Amino acid sequence: MSQPRFDVIAIGNAIVDVMAPCEDALIEQLEMAKGGMTLIDTPRAHALYEAMGPAREISGGSAANTLAGVAALGGHCAFIGQVAEDQLGEVFAHDIRAAGVAFVTPARGKDLSTARCLIFVTPDGQRTMNTYLGASQYLPAAALDETLIADAAVLYLEGYLWDPEEPRLAMRKAIAAARGAGRKVAFSLSDAFVIARYGDDFRSLIAAGDIDLLFANADELAALTGLDDFDAGIAQLAPQVPVLVVTRGASGAVAIAGGERAEVPAAPVVRVIDTTGAGDLFAAGFLFGHVRGKGLGECLKLGAACAGEIISHYGARPEADLRELVKG
């Protein structure tokens, strides 16, 4: 097995975030599920945008955010995701390439627009996400470059993208390509709603030994295991995957690998501005440490540092020099 060209290749939604602050009253008035991610159609997207205050646009997408973090730490990354031939597609492609990530998936035309996520950020820093998937949900399996996947140490998959059919097939094909090349597969469970719909798929992948690193938060752990108790969930799931990483928001994170367990507190942050991307950037730090052969505790520390940076400002793409930040 040759030395891979990339540290991490990821398949994920190609989304531009449209972000604005709002009061809690607006979340209630618009009947949004605070703190969650909801898929929305065009009429709902228009209604929510109409109700949103002056906004800013910043590239997003869960796995894409993770790669921007890995690249900022010095890792070599490639991204597979579907944009449309439109201005937001150009914005997404520019930003991920400018972050140092290889991105070669061709844009898909103009019939559907590039995905956008309307994110309402409340004064407590919590983000409530409403995603119009547009072009992103039509990533075709045919667009996968299996040579590229075989050329990355880790294939990282975003659970959100398991929902639409075409990308799900593409991801199954990608898993086979990575396994065939002797590479590792990392999977982020993304959101409890995805598990509610596709938990059986995920449990099958885990049972088949197709997932080497599993990322979840406490809610997703409970949804996947059916166990509300955190430690009981960990005890059930940990023996089934080589590396399990579970984040707990302000309570830090836990990782279990080969019987070893490590914990990390959340990084101290002067003020939580916007939690969008906290899990994505935690995964970035952990993955970077993992591909660089760091111990479990060190991987967790890298994750916590990156998550701490991202919640201290608006947007899910790093602004500080992460390499500098994690030194010392």
Added chain:
Amino acid sequence: MSQPRFDVIAIGNAIVDVMAPCEDALIEQLEMAKGGMTLIDTPRAHALYEAMGPAREISGGSAANTLAGVAALGGHCAFIGQVAEDQLGEVFAHDIRAAGVAFVTPARGKDLSTARCLIFVTPDGQRTMNTYLGASQYLPAAALDETLIADAAVLYLEGYLWDPEEPRLAMRKAIAAARGAGRKVAFSLSDAFVIARYGDDFRSLIAAGDIDLLFANADELAALTGLDDFDAGIAQLAPQVPVLVVTRGASGAVAIAGGERAEVPAAPVVRVIDTTGAGDLFAAGFLFGHVRGKGLGECLKLGAACAGEIISHYGARPEADLRELVKG
């Protein structure tokens, strides 16, 4: 003369800013004029975007920023400017309406895209702007609603928009409409390069008594008067306009009206992050004070407070509650 419905109506470029931090070396490498505004064509826009780091998109446009500030202070405003039927046009229209500004100019189709300004922000907070005007330069005189203009206490014009021919004609028509209705005309000189090309037009407007409030910075004052000495420039220009406001960056600002002269220091700012929009928001505070009948010193203080808010974060649209900020 009836009580006007709007405090300020403005005609300006309808621009979305594309902003990214950069080192001074990149400014030199790309041969940009640091601190200035340069009009760019499509190939140059592509080359600069290619060289730019991961960015964020925030609505901009000089007069549009000023209106967003006036509206945030509690003023009633309307904006006239040209976007295209594209995603950035939707972003611009959304953001200015969400700021509480009436915006009714119809989008112009898809042949040219909505204007964007590539802004490189150096570590000293200085912004270097490169504007692709696209649709914005084709604001037709026919799009002007003269009833709307007659219904605002002040017509505010952005010098930048004097450069392209169609908006220049529209602005001349707007000045006539405002004067005919007994309203005031305020004009921002915008940039020394505009004065280099159209200084004679501006001097004629001033000589004809068509400008009631003139906004300039020190460079623009020098370009318009041909006098490098600040006080000599003020002494020459002040007697020609009812109200003259000249900003001097970190040195504050000066206003002269009817023989009265007032000064204000720059508002204290913990750290200057991005000076984009400093002049625009200074004008916002001053104009709001003026239409509310405040004294010259109070108008300057409002200007300084708004400018101080805008340079403390990325982007030229206010983030803090300006009404709260200027209390007390």
